[in-house]
Amino acid sequence: MKQTMKFQREADPEWSERFRTLPGCERISSCIQCGTCSGTCPLSIYMDYTPRKIIALIRAGFREEALSSKTIWLCASCYSCAALCPQQIHITDVMYSLKREAIQAKKYPPRFPIPVLAQEFFNYVKNWGRNAEIPVVLKMALKSNPFILLSMIRSGWGLFRTGRISLKRERIKRTGELQRALSAVKEHSHA
Ligand code: SF4
Numbered sequence: 471m472k473q474t475m476k477f478q479r480e481a482d483p484e485w486s487e488r489f490r491t492l493p494g495c496e497r498i499s500s501c502i503q504c505g506t507c508s509g510t511c512p513l514s515i516y517m518d519y520t521p522r523k524i525i526a527l528i529r530a531g532f533r534e535e536a537l538s539s540k541t542i543w544l545c546a547s548c549y550s551c552a553a554l555c556p557q558q559i560h561i562t563d564v565m566y567s568l569k570r571e572a573i574q575a576k577k578y579p580p581r582f583p584i585p586v587l588a589q590e591f592f593n594y595v596k597n598w599g600r601n602a603e604i605p606v607v608l609k610m611a612l613k614s615n616p617f618i619l620l621s622m623i624r625s626g627w628g629l630f631r632t633g634r635i636s637l638k639r640e641r642i643k644r645t646g647e648l649q650r651a652l653s654a655v656k657e658h659s660h661a
């Protein structure tokens with residue numbers, strides 16, 4: 471990603487303050503920008519902003535850049551960064567908070583499959599109570615990049631043939647109760 475020069479007047483310091491009050495994000499201010507997180511992250515070479523830069527963007531109040539970065543969707547939640555951070559910053563939790571806000575604000579990179587997959591997975595489980603790989607993956611591809619299906623045909627067929635995935639859809643009983651519980655969690659996270 472092309473990273474352009476940013477000016478302080480473009481920042482949103484109030485958002486930065488608010489973000490630092492979220493669970494797991496309270497210690498962001500103590501970051502010393504040592505780069506240990508970026509050095510240990512197995513995926514940082516694919517990220518547009520390394521974990522160290524993500525922390526710097528949040529502290530400086532660059533909401534737009536932090537929320538629309540691919541980094542937060544590439545994070546595999548391996549916790550290496552959090553385990554090694556000398557300031558005990560919960561970087562993985564920070565990534566989750568950014569993901570939540572990016573989905574709410576619809577700020578994720580256009581046609582990028584991972585956030586679409588997260589959203590489709592949530593919708594499916596909310597309605598059926600169970601995941602079903604084939605419809606979720608099809609929706610993800612249609613809403614992001616249909617060509618992605620071409621790269622999945624071989625492995626998908628192998629999984630289907632050996633019974634690891636199926637076209638059968640299962641619904642749990644009392645999905646209404648599940649939906650009420652999920653709505654309560656959503657309301658709580660907005661509070
Ligand atoms: S390892 Fe911790 S202190 Fe160092 S740059 Fe990353 S978040 Fe900041």
Ligand code: SF4
Pocket residue numbers: 507510511512513514521544545546547548549550551552561562565
């Ligand atoms: S939790 Fe995410 S950001 Fe941290 S090291 Fe693992 S992949 Fe990288």
